[in-house]
Every structure is written in structure tokens, then in C-alpha cells.
Amino acid sequence: MSPAGAEARPGAAGQWRNPLRDKKDKRLPRIAGPCAMVLFGVTGDLAHKKVVPAIYDLANRGLLPPTFSLVGFARRDWDHDAFAQVILDDIKEHSRTPFRQAIWERLADGLRFVQGTFDDEAGFNRLGETLDKLEAERGTGGNHVFYLAIPPKSFPVVCEQLHKSGLARPEEDRWSRVVIEKPFGHDLQSARELNHVVNSVFPEESVFRIDHYLGKETVQNILALRFANQLWDPIWNAHYVDHVQITMAEDIGLGGRGGYYDGIGAARDVIQNHLIQLLALTAMEEPVSFKPSALQAEKIKVLSATQLAEPLDETSSHGQYAAGWQGGEKVVGLLDEEGFSKESTTETFAAITLEVDTRRWAGVPFYLRTGKRLGRRVTEIALVFKRAPHLPFDATMTDELGANALVIRVQPDEGITLRFGSKVPGNAMEVRDVNMDFSYGSAFVEDSPEAYERLILDVLLGEPSLFPVNAEVELAWEILDPVLDQWAEIGKPDPYEAGTWGPKSAFDMLHRTGRDWRRP
Amino acid sequence: MIVDLLDTSTDAVNKKLSELREKAGVVTMGRVGTFIIKSDNVALLEESIEAANAASHEHPSRGLVVTTGNADVTEAQLDAQIRVGGDAGAGEIVVLRLSGPLADHANSVVTPFLLPDIPVVVWWPDAAPAVPAQDPLGQLAIRRITDATNCADPLAAIKSRLAGYTAGDTDLAWSRITYWRALLTSALDQKPHEQIDSALVSGLQNEPALDVLAGWLASRIDGPVRRAVGELKVELERKTETITLSRPQEGATATLSRTGKPDALVPLARRETRECLAEELRRLDADEIYFAALEGIEKVQYL
Numbered sequence: 075m076s077p078a079g080a081e082a083r084p085g086a087a088g089q090w091r092n093p094l095r096d097k098k099d100k101r102l103p104r105i106a107g108p109c110a111m112v113l114f115g116v117t118g119d120l121a122h123k124k125v126v127p128a129i130y131d132l133a134n135r136g137l138l139p140p141t142f143s144l145v146g147f148a149r150r151d152w153d154h155d156a157f158a159q160v161i162l163d164d165i166k167e168h169s170r171t172p173f174r175q176a177i178w179e180r181l182a183d184g185l186r187f188v189q190g191t192f193d194d195e196a197g198f199n200r201l202g203e204t205l206d207k208l209e210a211e212r213g214t215g216g217n218h219v220f221y222l223a224i225p226p227k228s229f230p231v232v233c234e235q236l237h238k239s240g241l242a243r244p245e246e247d248r249w250s251r252v253v254i255e256k257p258f259g260h261d262l263q264s265a266r267e268l269n270h271v272v273n274s275v276f277p278e279e280s281v282f283r284i285d286h287y288l289g290k291e292t293v294q295n296i297l298a299l300r301f302a303n304q305l306w307d308p309i310w311n312a313h314y315v316d317h318v319q320i321t322m323a324e325d326i327g328l329g330g331r332g333g334y335y336d337g338i339g340a341a342r343d344v345i346q347n348h349l350i351q352l353l354a355l356t357a358m359e360e361p362v363s364f365k366p367s368a369l370q371a372e373k374i375k376v377l378s379a380t381q382l383a384e385p386l387d388e389t390s391s392h393g394q395y396a397a398g399w400q401g402g403e404k405v406v407g408l409l410d411e412e413g414f415s416k417e418s419t420t421e422t423f424a425a426i427t428l429e430v431d432t433r434r435w436a437g438v439p440f441y442l443r444t445g446k447r448l449g450r451r452v453t454e455i456a457l458v459f460k461r462a463p464h465l466p467f468d469a470t471m472t473d474e475l476g477a478n479a480l481v482i483r484v485q486p487d488e489g490i491t492l493r494f495g496s497k498v499p500g501n502a503m504e505v506r507d508v509n510m511d512f513s514y515g516s517a518f519v520e521d522s523p524e525a526y527e528r529l530i531l532d533v534l535l536g537e538p539s540l541f542p543v544n545a546e547v548e549l550a551w552e553i554l555d556p557v558l559d560q561w562a563e564i565g566k567p568d569p570y571e572a573g574t575w576g577p578k579s580a581f582d583m584l585h586r587t588g589r590d591w592r593r594p
Numbered sequence: 595m596i597v598d599l600l601d602t603s604t605d606a607v608n609k610k611l612s613e614l615r616e617k618a619g620v621v622t623m624g625r626v627g628t629f630i631i632k633s634d635n636v637a638l639l640e641e642s643i644e645a646a647n648a649a650s651h652e653h654p655s656r657g658l659v660v661t662t663g664n665a666d667v668t669e670a671q672l673d674a675q676i677r678v679g680g681d682a683g684a685g686e687i688v689v690l691r692l693s694g695p696l697a698d699h700a701n702s703v704v705t706p707f708l709l710p711d712i713p714v715v716v717w718w719p720d721a722a723p724a725v726p727a728q729d730p731l732g733q734l735a736i737r738r739i740t741d742a743t744n745c746a747d748p749l750a751a752i753k754s755r756l757a758g759y760t761a762g763d764t765d766l767a768w769s770r771i772t773y774w775r776a777l778l779t780s781a782l783d784q785k786p787h788e789q790i791d792s793a794l795v796s797g798l799q800n801e802p803a804l805d806v807l808a809g810w811l812a813s814r815i816d817g818p819v820r821r822a823v824g825e826l827k828v829e830l831e832r833k834t835e836t837i838t839l840s841r842p843q844e845g846a847t848a849t850l851s852r853t854g855k856p857d858a859l860v861p862l863a864r865r866e867t868r869e870c871l872a873e874e875l876r877r878l879d880a881d882e883i884y885f886a887a888l889e890g891i892e893k894v895q896y897l
Contacts, residue, residue, distance in 0.1 A: 090787040093814050094779040099883045105780040136773050140850050140858035176846050176861045213855045
């Protein structure tokens with residue numbers, strides 16, 4: 075999706091053909107052109123743990139432009155050295171690649187800090203001056219990325235300030251891009267308003283929404299698996315697939331995150347973005363090329379045909395974790411967590427059933443579930459196949475035979491599993507399920523880049539394939555809104571013990587149709 | 595774990611490998627290739643095995659190291675050493691020392707160990723055959739890697755690669771300069787959008803990476819490309835701007851200068867063999883740009 079050796083890009087470069095670039099030069103890495111990144115929210119978790127380390131790792135791999143500059147914007151009363159120390163600590167603690175002094179020194183040369191608050195025009199003017207100085211002193215080309223690692227309620231004021239100060243104004247030969255993180259609104263209406271606010275300052279092609287799942291190797295591998303191989307094509311449809319389960323489970327709780335999570339819940343936090351993107355990649359038709367527009371067209375097409383199965387009270391489940399024992403530790407329930415009100419109806423577990431009304435998928439339920447304080451941390455997509463219509467074996471021989479499954483293990487133990495029946499060694503003919511595994515971990519032992527490295531690089535290169543567009547975000551809300559309304563009406567979610575796999579209502583949801591959740 | 599088998603046969607070595615797989619749980623699944631290293635230089639061999647081990651983390655392979663023992667004895671003899679686990683990176687290594695007439699039949703010794711149905715790569719860390727694809731080991735491989743830098747006459751070596759070239763050949767001198775090329779190419783994406791009128795590549799005389807870099811530039815531009823001995827740098831001369839990428843010979847930080855723009859410092863240390871190897875193994879198809887660069891060396895003006 076970021077092919078090395080791209081042809082001259084239209085717009086900025088016109089018809090310029092770089093004599094040194096050649097599509098056939100497949101080994102040549104693409105280094106982005108000169109630019110500066112302004113990081114709003116540089117004191118937040120996201121910056122410390124993901125954005126800053128990813129920038130360092132990109133520098134270490136030789137992929138950042140030589141004059142790359144990072145400008146932090148925050149309220150703190152830091153001088154340059156204090157800011158540099160914060161960045162250095164982030165790198166030392168969280169980066170993926172080894173620390174090298176030379177790389178750090180080059181990155182440090184381009185660090186700047188601007189003190190200001192979001193509503194303070196003077197702060198943005200100082201930001202403008204800093205960026206101008208960087209352009210003159212380092213040669214950033216006047217190209218800027220504005221990374222909004224801040225809560226969405228601050229987007230309007232920041233976008234407005236960027237607009238007023240002229241920093242976002244489109245100009246000849248320079249680009250301005252904005253990066254925003256989820257949540258993209260909390261329902262369709264608010265998502266539209268948010269998009270409107272952002273688009274009033276940045277045209278859609280300059281907006282990069284981060285869904286970090288799309289930066290993961292295993293998620294990109296879904297496209298490779300489906301469309302590079304002939305093998306799966308005939309069975310990837312309703313003729314052979316009985317149902318699809320998409321699970322994202324975490325074992326951690328929400329202590330200390332009430333400010334962000336209370337009122338949002340598992341469905342808005344995870345299903346609206348990550349799981350619906352996974353569904354889109356699994357269910358879409360093949361794109362005619364890997365051009366961003368071709369991929370987006372297919373994702374939008376399949377999402378526009380997707381909707382909740384009804385009646386909602388039989389096809390969905392929402393839960394809230396109660397006290398229990400998680401991996402040997404006694405833990406409290408959500409209502410006793412710091413930052414949550416005792417009357418909170420925020421769900422920490424959400425499961426829904428979706429139908430995709432296309433010829434390929436009609437009649438195949440897609441079960442999506444996510445939760446906190448579940449059995450273990452795992453994300454997977456499982457295509458569970460129909461059972462053979464006739465088994466020539468005695469019933470006793472195939473007692474233990476389950477359904478065939480193709481499982482994409484997104485994390486941990488990245489890879490793919492194929493489950494099928496095989497003869498149990500011994501005198502009798504007994505058939506039991508076995509797993510055939512492909513592990514990224516053993517076939518590609520080298521550390522693959524972190525999702526954020528991939529995504530930030532694509533922002534700098536202006537490569538939009540791995541970023542959901544407006545239409546995808548809005549379609550996802552359209553799909554989800556009815557069940558969110560339903561749950562808001564019901565109020566209290568079903569409790570489940572921490573460390574288990576969700577409330578009884580989630581299991582009933584599948585039992586009703588004679589199916590069962592996988593224990594991933 | 596290291597197991598020595600002296601005066602042995604390929605059958606015995608294979609049996610031992612199976613035994614190690616079953617008894618010690620050494621896995622030989624999930625390999626992406628068989629990697630053969632051929633060299634008679636004992637000192638270089640260990641270094642090369644280390645580099646291959648490091649590269650194997652990205653490309654888990656079975657490693658076969660072929661070296662000549664005593665070529666003058668009348669009796670053919672095979673000595674083998676199996677390394678597995680921590681001593682072998684992400685795969686297993688079989689060192690095969692061929693003595694007597696066996697020394698000329700490396701391919702027959704190696705064939706029973708090639709992993710089924712997956713690519714074979716051969717690397718000659720120093721002296722390489724004139725036409726690698728016609729060499730008995732080279733004939734087994736889809737990718738043949740040479741290294742002009744370690745040859746007795748590096749310049750002659752890199753120049754000879756053209757005559758002996760077959761699609762699938764590559765030289766580590768080429769991957770050594772990948773990031774130099776990436777930086778120069780990226781610099782040309784920016785304005786001013788002008789053609790390159792002429793270029794200069796300068797550095798150590800015995801650095802074939804610079805010769806193939808010059809050859810690459812000669813294959814891409816119409817103007818003259820000069821190769822000089824002196825400080826390490828590449829200059830691209832254009833109508834209104836000269837781009838220079840230079841680095842102190844022993845240093846790790848390069849300077850990218852452009853007329854009228856501030857100098858930029860960029861980390862650009864000399865690339866280690868292990869990284870070059872890992873890059874070579876990422877793609878196994880013909881590198882047409884490398885071939886064009888070899889042809890380009892003929893057009894370079896040596897000062």
C-alpha cells in the first residue's frame with residue numbers, strides 16, 4: 075500500500091519525473107519529503123507510548139526525512155531541555171528498536187516546544203513563528219502535520235485556532251495534514267458534526283483518521299490472504315461459511331480511566347472502529363487494485379449493506395464486569411473502580427449480530443464481541459464453516475469433530491490457524507479436530523514494525539489507504555446506533571464475573587441458533 | 595548445540611538432523627529457504643555465519659556452509675558439523691568440509707540437504723566464480739549473492755560482475771548503498787525540478803559500493819558521471835542547485851547540502867553485512883536496476 079518507487083505524484087509535482095525513481099527499484103525505501111509535525115497532547119499516554127516511540131523507530135530505520143522536526147504544544151511550563159528529556163524518556167521506555175545515540179541526537183536537533191493552551195491565540199501565533207523558523211533554519215519546506223492526540227471535545231477549538239492563525243491554509247507547494255484519533259464522535263449525529271468541524275479547516279484528503287488496527291501486519295495480511303491466493307476464494311462465502319466470529323478481548327480493567335470511558339462503553343470504544351473495519355476487510359469483495367480509492371470503494375460498499383440482525387434483544391448482549399479473580403489476582407467490579415459512578419450503566423462488554431446483505435454473505439451471521447476483564451487478551455477473526463452434509467462415519471467416530479475453522483489471529487501469536495478433522499492415531503477410525511498453524515512469529519521472526527510506525531510514515535508520505543474515510547466512519551455509526559439506543563433504554567448491563575468470557579446473555583445469543591462462541 | 599561428524603556421509607548427517615528434531619525438539623518447520631555459504635577463508639567463514647544468523651531472524655532458513663578442507667588428498671572425505679538452537683540463529687546450520695576430489699562436487703553433497711520446494715540462495719562472501727549461475731552451487735540457487743568488497747581487487751571484481759551476470763545475481767556492494775540512493779532520490783522529489791546535468795562520486799579507491807553507485811547514476815542520467823578518489827561524497831549538479839551527500843569516512847553522520855538551503859544532518863553509518871544480507875533476501879526476483887547499474891559502470895569516467 076505504499077509501493078516503493080511511486081510515479082510522480084499529481085498536484086504538487088505536476089509532471090515531474092524523478093530520474094532516480096523507478097518502479098522496478100523495489101528495494102528502495104521511500105523516504106518522506108521535508109516536514110514538521112506538531113503534536114498536540116504531547117503529555118498524554120498516546121504520545122508517550124505510541125506516537126513518540128514510533129517517530130524514533132522510523133528515524134532508526136532511516137525512513138524519516140533528514141530535516142524532520144517535532145514540535146510539542148502543551149500548557150506545561152517547560153523549557154527546551156525539559157521537553158527534550160520527556161521525549162528521550164518516551165523513546166528509552168517504549169521504542170521498539172534499540173536506542174542509538176546518533177539517531178537521538180539528529181532527532182533532538184529538530185525538537186521544539188511551544189507553550190500554550192487551546193483557547194489562547196497568542197500560543198498559536200508562537201506556534202506559527204516556531205514553524206516559520208524551522209522552515210528557514212532546518213528546511214522543513216513549510217509542510218506540516220498537525221497531530222491531534224487530544225480529546226475530541228477540543229477538536230473544534232484547535233481547528234478554529236489553526237484556521238485563524240493561517241497555519242492550515244492550503245498553499246502552493248506545501249501541504250498541511252491533520253491526524254485525528256478515535257473516538258470519532260459518539261453516534262452518527264456527533265460524528266457528522268465532528269467531521270464538519272474538521273473539514274471546515276482541512277479538506278477530506280488532508281484528514282488522516284487513525285484506526286491503528288489497519289496498521290497491523292496481520293490485518294493487512296487479510297487482504298494478502300484473500301486476494302493473493304486462489305485457495306480460499308471458492309469457500310469464502312455463504313455456501314461454505316456457517317458464521318463469522320470477530321473477537322477483541324482484553325484482560326485489563328478500567329481503573330483510572332473513568333474520565334475517558336464512562337459514558338462511552340465497549341461498543342463505541344472498539345466495535346465502531348476496529349471490529350467493523352475487520353468485518354469490512356473480511357466481508358468485502360475484491361478491489362480491482364490496491365489504489366486507496368479502490369479499497370475504500372469496496373469497504374464502503376460492504377458496510378452500506380451491513381446492518382444489525384433483529385430483534386435486538388435476542389441478537390445482542392451488553393455486560394459490565396463485576397468483582398472476580400483475574401489470573402490469580404482479586405479484582406473489583408466496574409462500579410467500584412476509581413472514576414466510575416456507582417450507578418454507571420457503561421457497558422464493558424458488547425456483543426452484536428450483523429447481517430451482510432450481499433449475495434456472498436446472505437444468511438451468514440457475523441458475531442462481533444469485545445470486552446474488558448475477559449479471560450485473556452486476544453483478537454481474532456474466525457470463519458466457522460458448515461458441517462459436511464453427510465458423514466460416512468459412525469456417529470461415535472465423529473463425536474469429537476467440530477466445525478472446520480479458518481482463524482486469523484490478529485494478536486497475540488500473530489498468524490493463521492486452520493482447524494480440520496483428522497484421524498486419531500490408533501486402531502479404530504476416530505476423527506478429531508487438529509490445528510494447522512502458520513505463525514508470523516516463526517516464519518518472519520524479525521520484529522515487524524509497530525502499527526503506529528506504519529501509519530505515521532503513511533501520513534508523511536500522504537498515502538491514504540490505511541486510514542478510514544468519512545463515509546466509513548459514518549456508516550459504522552449508522553450500523554451501531556440502533557443497538558446503542560436500545561441499550562441506553564434498557565439501562566443496566568448484565569453483570570459478568572471478571573476473568574470469564576462475558577455475561578450469560580452473550581452465550582444465549584448464540585445458543586438460540588444452535589451455535590457457540592469460540593474460546594479463543 | 596554443536597554436533598561434530600568426522601569422515602561421514604550425507605545420509606548419516608541427515609539421520610542426525612532427524613534425530614535432533616525428534617529428541618531435542620528442534621523444529622525444522624516454517625523455514626522460508628535454504629541458504630548456502632561458500633568460502634574457503636576460515637576466518638571470514640565464522641564472521642559470515644554470524645551475519646547469516648542475524649539475517650535469519652527475518653528469513654528463517656536452513657544454513658549450509660560449504661568449505662574446502664584438504665583438496666590435495668587422494669581420498670574423498672566429508673566432515674560435517676551440525677549447529678542447532680542458540681548457535682544457529684533462527685534455523686539450523688550444517689557445516690560441510692569437503693576434502694580430496696569431493697571438493698569439486700559441492701552440489702552433490704548439498705543436494706540431500708536442500709529443504710523441499712522452497713528457494714535456495716547462495717552467498718560467496720569473498721572469492722566468487724566468474725559466472726555464478728554456471729557454478730555447480732550457483733545452479734541450484736534462485737538468488738546468487740557475491741561481495742566485491744572482500745575480493746582481492748574490489749574494482750576489478752565489481753566490473754566483472756556484468757560479464758558474468760544472470761538474472762538473480764546481486765552483490766552486497768549494491769545493498770550497501772541503498773540508503774544513499776534513497777536519500778538522493780528523495781531529495782530529487784523536491785523542487786527545483788531539474789534534470790541532473792552531471793554527477794561526482796568520490797571516496798576510497800577500494801570501495802566497490804561507490805563504483806556501483808556511480809554506475810547507477812550513469813544508468814539514470816544522460817550527463818557524465820565521474821568517479822574520484824578522495825573524501826566520501828556524492829554530488830549531483832543541476833542548473834540552479836547542487837545536491838551533496840557527504841560523510842567523514844569513519845563517521846556515522848552524513849550531511850545533505852543543497853544550494854541555498856540549510857545543511858541537514860542525517861545518520862548514515864556504513865551498513866553492516868548482516869543488514870545487507872537481510873535486504874538481499876527480501877526479494878528473490880531479478881534486480882534489473884542492479885543490472886543497469888553494472889552496465890552503467892562502463893560509462894563512468896574514472897579520474
